[in-house]
Amino acid sequence: MKSYLSLIPISSKVHRRQNRMTLLCIIFAVFLVTAVFSMAEMGVRMEQTRLLDKHGSLTLQDLSDSAMGQTLYLIAMVLFVLILVAGVLMISSSINSNVAQRTKFFGMMRCIGMSKQQIIRFVRLEALNWCKTAVPIGIVLGIVITWCLCAVLRFIVGDEFSNIPIFGISITGIISGIVVGIVTVLIAAKSPAKRAAKVSPVTAVSGNSESTKNVHHAVNVRLFKIETALGVHHAVSAKKNLILMTGSFALSIILFLSFSVLIDFVGYLMPQSSSTSDINISSSDGSISIDSTLLDTINDMEGVKRVFGRRSYFDVSAELDRDNILSSTIDIISYDEFDLDCLTKDDMLKKGSDISKVYGNSNYVLATWDKDSPLKIGDKIWVDNESLEIAGLLKYDPFSSDGLTNGKITLITSGDTFVRLTGITDYSLIMIQTTKNATNEDVTAISDILDKNCIFNDRRDQRTASTYIAFVFCVYGFLAIITLVTVLNIVNSISMSVSARIKQYGAMRAVGMDEHQITKMIAAEAFTYALSGCIIGCASGLLLSKLLYDILIATHFSYAIWSLPVTSLMIILLFVFAAAVAAVYAPSKRLRNMAITGTINEL
Amino acid sequence: MNLLEVSALCKTYGSGDTAVKALKNVSFSIPKGQFVAVVGESGSGKSTLLNMIGALDTPTSGNVLIDGSDVFRMKDEKLTIFRRRNIGFIFQAFNLIPELNVEQNITFPVLLDYKKPNKEYVEEILTVLSLQGRREHLPRQLSGGQQQRVAIGRALITRPMLILADEPTGNLDSQNSSEVISLLKTASKRYQQTIIMITHNRSIAATADRVLQVSDGVLSDLGGMSNEKLS
Numbered sequence: 165m166k167s168y169l170s171l172i173p174i175s176s177k178v179h180r181r182q183n184r185m186t187l188l189c190i191i192f193a194v195f196l197v198t199a200v201f202s203m204a205e206m207g208v209r210m211e212q213t214r215l216l217d218k219h220g221s222l223t224l225q226d227l228s229d230s231a232m233g234q235t236l237y238l239i240a241m242v243l244f245v246l247i248l249v250a251g252v253l254m255i256s257s258s259i260n261s262n263v264a265q266r267t268k269f270f271g272m273m274r275c276i277g278m279s280k281q282q283i284i285r286f287v288r289l290e291a292l293n294w295c296k297t298a299v300p301i302g303i304v305l306g307i308v309i310t311w312c313l314c315a316v317l318r319f320i321v322g323d324e325f326s327n328i329p330i331f332g333i334s335i336t337g338i339i340s341g342i343v344v345g346i347v348t349v350l351i352a353a354k355s356p357a358k359r360a361a362k363v364s365p366v367t368a369v370s371g372n373s374e375s376t377k378n379v380h381h382a383v384n385v386r387l388f389k390i391e392t393a394l395g396v397h398h399a400v401s402a403k404k405n406l407i408l409m410t411g412s413f414a415l416s417i418i419l420f421l422s423f424s425v426l427i428d429f430v431g432y433l434m435p436q437s438s439s440t441s442d443i444n445i446s447s448s449d450g451s452i453s454i455d456s457t458l459l460d461t462i463n464d465m466e467g468v469k470r471v472f473g474r475r476s477y478f479d480v481s482a483e484l485d486r487d488n489i490l491s492s493t494i495d496i497i498s499y500d501e502f503d504l505d506c507l508t509k510d511d512m513l514k515k516g517s518d519i520s521k522v523y524g525n526s527n528y529v530l531a532t533w534d535k536d537s538p539l540k541i542g543d544k545i546w547v548d549n550e551s552l553e554i555a556g557l558l559k560y561d562p563f564s565s566d567g568l569t570n571g572k573i574t575l576i577t578s579g580d581t582f583v584r585l586t587g588i589t590d591y592s593l594i595m596i597q598t599t600k601n602a603t604n605e606d607v608t609a610i611s612d613i614l615d616k617n618c619i620f621n622d623r624r625d626q627r628t629a630s631t632y633i634a635f636v637f638c639v640y641g642f643l644a645i646i647t648l649v650t651v652l653n654i655v656n657s658i659s660m661s662v663s664a665r666i667k668q669y670g671a672m673r674a675v676g677m678d679e680h681q682i683t684k685m686i687a688a689e690a691f692t693y694a695l696s697g698c699i700i701g702c703a704s705g706l707l708l709s710k711l712l713y714d715i716l717i718a719t720h721f722s723y724a725i726w727s728l729p730v731t732s733l734m735i736i737l738l739f740v741f742a743a744a745v746a747a748v749y750a751p752s753k754r755l756r757n758m759a760i761t762g763t764i765n766e767l
Numbered sequence: 768m769n770l771l772e773v774s775a776l777c778k779t780y781g782s783g784d785t786a787v788k789a790l791k792n793v794s795f796s797i798p799k800g801q802f803v804a805v806v807g808e809s810g811s812g813k814s815t816l817l818n819m820i821g822a823l824d825t826p827t828s829g830n831v832l833i834d835g836s837d838v839f840r841m842k843d844e845k846l847t848i849f850r851r852r853n854i855g856f857i858f859q860a861f862n863l864i865p866e867l868n869v870e871q872n873i874t875f876p877v878l879l880d881y882k883k884p885n886k887e888y889v890e891e892i893l894t895v896l897s898l899q900g901r902r903e904h905l906p907r908q909l910s911g912g913q914q915q916r917v918a919i920g921r922a923l924i925t926r927p928m929l930i931l932a933d934e935p936t937g938n939l940d941s942q943n944s945s946e947v948i949s950l951l952k953t954a955s956k957r958y959q960q961t962i963i964m965i966t967h968n969r970s971i972a973a974t975a976d977r978v979l980q981v982s983d984g985v986l987s988d989l990g991g992m993s994n995e996k997l998s
Contacts, residue, residue, distance in 0.1 A: 382868040382905060390878035397866050671862035674823055675921060676851020676876045678844060760823040 172290050179262075185656045186258040186291075187298050190345055192652060193251030194302025195309070196645060197244055197344040202310040202337030204240040206328055213327040243642070248344060250649045254656065255352035257408065259291055261660030263356040267363050274365040287357035291349045299345040303338055310337070317634065325630065388688075391681040395688025398661060406693065409657055413697020414704065416650040417736050421705035423639050424732050425712040430635050432721050434628035439472070439506035441595035443607065444621040445614060453617055454591040461613065462596060467606030469599045472500040473591035475582050482573070483546040484538075494545070494573040496529075497563070498582030507558070516541050517556025525580040528553050532561035532574040534723045539573065547585060552577075560723035567723040598624065647739070654747045658690050662751035666758075673760045683752040687744070694744040702733065769796040770928055770961045771820065776829035778815050778984075789815040790826070791984040797963070797977075799928070802955045804975035805965045812984045813965045814933055820963065821854055821931045822846055834928055851876050855922025855960075857932035861914040863906040863921075869893075870902040873920035884924070892920045895957075896950065912943030916950065923954055930954075932964040936971065948974065 176183055263270070270283060278286070314332070317325040383390075383397045399406060447453040454473070463471045475498040482494045499507075501523065506512075507530070508519055514533060518541075521528035529552045531539050543554045552575065560567040563574055583589055596610065611620040662669070669682060677685075706728070713726040778790040789812045797803055807813045818824040820831055822838040831838050833853065841849060863872050873892060874884040893899045896916040906914055915935055922930050932951065936944035948971050955962045964975070972978050978989040 382871060382903070383866045385871060385878060389881060390875065394864070394866060401866065667862070668864060671858065672864065672875075673847075674821070674850075674856050674858075674862075676847060676879050676925075678847040678851075678879075681879060761818045 169286065169289055172286070172293050176290065176293055183262070183294065185659055186255060186262065187294050189251065189254040189258055189652060189656065190294055190298035190349060191302040191305065192648070193247055193255070193348050194299050194341045194345040195305040196247045198303050198306025198334075198337045198341035199309045199313070200240050200243045200247070200337075201340045202306060202332070202334035203313060204237055205334035205336050206310065206314055206332050208237075209332060210325065210328040213329075244340065244344065247645070248348060250646075251344065251348040252352045253408070253412075254649065254653055255291075255348055256355060257405075257653070258656050258660060259287070259353055259356040260359065261664060263287065263360045265660075265664055266360075270360045270363040271365055274363060280361040283361040283363075284357040287360050288350065288353045291353035292346070295345050295349055299342055302345060303341045306337060306341055307333060310334070317637075325634065389684075391677065391685040392688045395685040396692050398665070398685075399689040399692035402661075405657060405661075406696070409654060409693035410696040410700060412650050412653045413694060413740065414701035416646050417698065417701025417740075418705040418708060419646050420643055420736060421702075421709040421729065421732060422712055423643055424729055425709050425716065427636055427639055428713070429716045430632060432717055432724065434632050436510075436629060436632055437506060438509045439503050439595070440597075440627075440629075442598040442602075442622075442624045442627065443596040443610065444619075444623060445594040445596070446619050446621070447592055448617050448619050454594055456589050456591060458614075459591070459594060462594070462610060465606070465610060467598050467602030468596055468610070469602075470502065470597040471594060472502045473594045474498060474500075474503065475579070475586075475588055475590065476592045477582070477586045477588060480547055480586075484543065484573075492573065494547070494575060495563075496547070496575045496577060496582065496585065498577050498579045500579055504576075504578065512558050512562070514541075514557040514559055519556050521555040522576075522581075523578050525584055526578065527551060527581075528555035529581070530554070530556045530558060530576040532563065532569050532572075532576075533557040534560055534568045535725070536571070537569050537573075545573075545575065550585060567721055651743045651746065654690065654693060654743055655750070657693070658686065658747040659751050661689065662686060662755065666755075669755055670758075670760055673755075679752075679756050682755050683748065686752050686755075687748045690744040690747045694740045698737065698740050702736065768799060770799040770801075770834055771797040771963075772830075772832040773820065774830050774832075776816070776819060776831065777827045778812075778819065778824075779827045788984050790819070793829070793981075793984075793986045795979065795986060795988060797961055799961055800955065800959050801961055802952055802976045803961075803963045803979060804972040804977070805963060805979045805981060806967070806969070806972050806989075807981035811981045813981045816981060816986070817931050817933055817963065817965055820929075821856060822850055848880075851879055852925050853927050853929060855925065855927040855930040857915070857918050857922050857930065857935045859934040859937040861906070861911075861918045861938070863914055863917055865906055868903050868905055869898055869909070869917050869920075872906065872917050873924055875921055876925050880925075889924070892923055895953070896920050910943075911938050912940075912946065915939060915943070915947050919947065919950055919954070923958065923960075926958055926960075928961060930960055930962045932962065934965050934967065936966065936968060944968065944971065 273283060273286075274280075311331055314328050314330045318328050318330060383393045385393045387393065388396065399409075445454065445458075456473070459471050459473055462468055477496045479493040480496055482492060484492065504519060504523060513519060513530070517530070519530065522530055527550070529545070531537075531554050533539060537557075539554060539557060541554055541557060545552045545554065554575075558576075561569045561572075561574065564570060564572075577585065598607070607622060607624070611622075614620055669677075673682065709729060710726050713724075717724045718726065773796065774794045776790055776793040777788070780787045780789055793816060805813050805816065815824070819826050820833075822831070822841075825839060833849075836849065838846060838849065864875065867875060870889065870893070871878075874889060877884045890899075893902060896919060898913065898916055898920065901909065901913060906917070909917065915938070918935070922932075930951070935951070936947055939947060951962055951964065952974070954960060966972050977991055980987050980989050
């Protein structure tokens with residue numbers, strides 16, 4: 165041994181298991197930052213290729229000057245800070261527990277002459293020593309994951325991501341990974357190092373008394389069985405840890421509920437309807453003049469995936485059969501079978517609707533709706549001496565720009581019903597969905613067969629599906645990160661808590677606590693954290709969700725109404741439960757497999 | 768009738784060149800109600816022997832019969848319950864549960880059985896151990912001697928047939944040591960319990976009904992109190 169610091173690698177070999185969690189935390193932080201920055205750089209490179217393709221030999225402006233480049237790096241910076249904070253919290257708590265478990269060791273070091281400053285240096289260098297293995301692993305993992313993500317974007321999402329490089333290596337990503345690894349560890353080791361330096365030399369003689377210092381009141385064994393009471397007490401007695409764990413669970417839940425609103429918001433901004441068309445053909449004067457045979461002609465052409473049409477008949481007089489008969493004029497629009505199918509697929513219908521009655525030649529129709537609409541399912545409307553029954557209501561009016569009916573009644577019928585009612589067979593609108601590999605020539609060929617009365621509208625540029633998917637992908641990716649941090653945190657915390665009390669658990673096993681009781685005790689601790697996090701997280705998350713919904717969505721889309729996100733809540737509960745179970749599994753297995761004599765004598 | 772029968776007990780740690788034989792073919796028996804001291808050098812195998820008798824550790828070979836039951840033939844679950852009801856442990860480092868008060872620590876094995884502790888018996892133990900005034904105290908509020916008395920109380924609460932004590936006076940001063948030993952002896956007589964106690968203190972060993980010596984994994988019976996080898 166050249167100096168006292170040579171003890172660090174020796175001690176890290178001996179304490180490999182205790183250090184595993186800290187190592188995992190560092191790897192995780194490095195991996196995330198490398199992946200985030202690498203993805204940002206890949207995005208910028210993709211934009212560069214796109215601009216090159218578009219402008220040919222035009223000189224490209226500096227990357228960082230481009231708006232997209234700036235946005236991507238800004239997002240990456242925000243994520244960097246978030247990961248740094250989460251990383252510091254995680255690593256700090258594991259180094260803290262690590263130090264707490266070795267009070268006697270530090271006491272002994274002080275006893276044999278190590279100064280406070282040397283202890284601080286020892287703990288810091290010990291933490292940096294972990295970076296030696298954790299940083300390279302994190303970087304490699306980050307690069308590989310970036311490759312996978314790029315491949316997913318390029319081959320599965322496609323469209324505007326078809327230029328993204330797959331096997332790109334980002335220097336920015338690697339450097340930021342190294343920086344985050346070292347910086348988090350240095351910040352995280354600061355407070356545990358001070359704590360270790362404060363250990364009095366006398367602890368070496370008096371033993372590891374740290375764990376008993378915090379106990380101020382006895383366990384209440386009246387409410388629960390003894391093992392449950394002890395587990396709950398372990399969770400509640402360490403206030404700082406309880407706040408950290410509850411906060412970490414609550415934060416994940418709040419973020420999950422808030423991001424769900426964000427996804428809803430983007431859903432409203434870029435509605436993803438299954439019947440969205442790439443090409444629209446309408447009559448130039450708005451009259452009904454497109455021959456129905458045109459549908460078959462287009463259907464057989466190259467590059468066409470699907471063709472469907474709508475007929476319309478406006479301002480028809482009708483009577484609404486209610487307590488007092490209301491007379492008004494209504495609009496009738498026909499939907500082809502595929503169009504009707506899409507209403508079900510896109511969940512456009514209100515509860516209680518029965519769309520199956522509408523298909524074919526029938527007396528059933530659908531109607532548009534908003535919260536001021538007087539219509540109800542089962543209402544009858546008289547049109548031209550024929551009684552039509554409303555079999556279903558749409559959640560809003562898709563024909564108006566604001567989604568509101570503005571007092572107008574619009575009925576949707578099947579093609580056959582429409583023809584029977586009005587005698588009109590011509591279409592007013594033909595909608596075409598093209599195949600993925602449809603060329604511009606294919607589209608021109610379609611426009612060429614149309615006569616002058618038709619307006620040809622190529623809407624392929626307005627497709628938002630891939631942007632929407634990429635957005636959802638990013639949001640869920642971010643949520644997955646937050647979730648992983650929470651899971652790592654609880655697994656880490658429970659594992660550390662068990663390690664800190666291992667001697668006590670050994671004594672409990674010796675005096676007759678069985679394996680199930682040990683598992684129950686650890687589970688009670690984990691579930692106390694999970695439950696308190698769940699309550700606080702769901703309560704504040706729901707409030708925030710409602711608030712965000714009102715601000716972002718309800719003010720702009722007046723037909724949108726906030727409802728309790730039951731599915732999200734179920735997912736959260738299930739997830740929290742799974743995280744708690746995962747946290748209990750490893751430590752209880754470790755205790756079961758450990759000899760009782762080993763746990764009693766472990767110091 | 769013998770309460771404890773140990774036959775051909777061997778324990779080897781490690782294998783090959785690094786193998787350490789901690790116990791070498793140990794056999795002996797102890798009748799009911801006897802107070803036995805186990806003496807020997809550090810690392811001689813005393814604690815290993817006690818851990819085997821208490822079924823905290825498994826032997827490489829050999830048997831331990833407590834009241835006719837072969838403990839190493841029991842499945843883990845059954846063994847835990849057997850230990851909880853029939854063997855009381857007292858450790859050198861007390862090993863009390865810091866979150867439980869004196870009374871809760873004493874009744875802990877009963878609570879693990881999901882039974883209500885017998886109030887009169889708890890009172891009796893608290894009185895015998897002079898802990899009535901301390902029942903609500905947490906372990907950290909007690910002196911070493913008091914903590915060891917609580918540990919004795921925990922070992923007595925299930926009225927076990929056998930009490931195993933690993934250097935119960937190792938952390939105590941001479942006055943507390945003699946108090947603890949006299950308490951153990953009183954309990955042994957009063958509740959007809961068999962006590963096996965490891966000690967380094969020759970004068971304490973001299974007061975036992977019988978002394979066993981472990982030396983380099985081999986056990987020899989030094990006999991009763993009048994044995995001159997101890998004095």
